[in-house]
Amino acid sequence: MTNSNIQLIECVTIANEDYLQFLFSVGFYGLALKAKLHPLVSHLDFSNTQTKILFLDDELPAIAKQGITISSLATAYQAGATRFYSAIKGYGGYLPTEKLLTFFQAQHLSTGINLLAFESAYNEALKQINN
Numbered sequence: 178m179t180n181s182n183i184q185l186i187e188c189v190t191i192a193n194e195d196y197l198q199f200l201f202s203v204g205f206y207g208l209a210l211k212a213k214l215h216p217l218v219s220h221l222d223f224s225n226t227q228t229k230i231l232f233l234d235d236e237l238p239a240i241a242k243q244g245i246t247i248s249s250l251a252t253a254y255q256a257g258a259t260r261f262y263s264a265i266k267g268y269g270g271y272l273p274t275e276k277l278l279t280f281f282q283a284q285h286l287s288t289g290i291n292l293l294a295f296e297s298a299y300n301e302a303l304k305q306i307n308n
Contacts, residue, residue, distance in 0.1 A: 247280055250272070250276070250277070250280050251280070254280075261277055263276075263277045265299055265302045265303075266302075266303075266306070268306075274295070274299075275299065278292070278295065
């Protein structure tokens with residue numbers, strides 16, 4: 178991020194503090210990759226919100242994963258859940274897509290996903306993450 182971009186963000190932050198605080202207070206996880214958000218938002222009051230801002234660095238594998246297990250996945254599926262959010266290797270705290278696909282294969286359930294295409298995308302994602 179260039180200095181002019183940072184200055185522009187600082188200007189917008191100062192000019193729209195109430196609006197920005199509202200956006201940050203809607204109760205989501207804000208992920209900032211290689212960005213310097215802390216100086217821009219540290220003066221805002223999030224005490225009455227569920228907001229959690231995570232600052233990520235190049236060490237993506239160091240992010241703690243959510244404890245989603247095959248048994249909890251099976252329980253959710255048997256209870257009628259049909260929509261699952263996942264990400265390759267579970268980045269961002271999501272269920273690992275590869276674990277989800279393995280579960281559905283073991284249950285002999287069709288996902289409509291081309292497994293060879295997924296494997297190719299998985300390998301490419303690993304290359305990008307490791308660079």
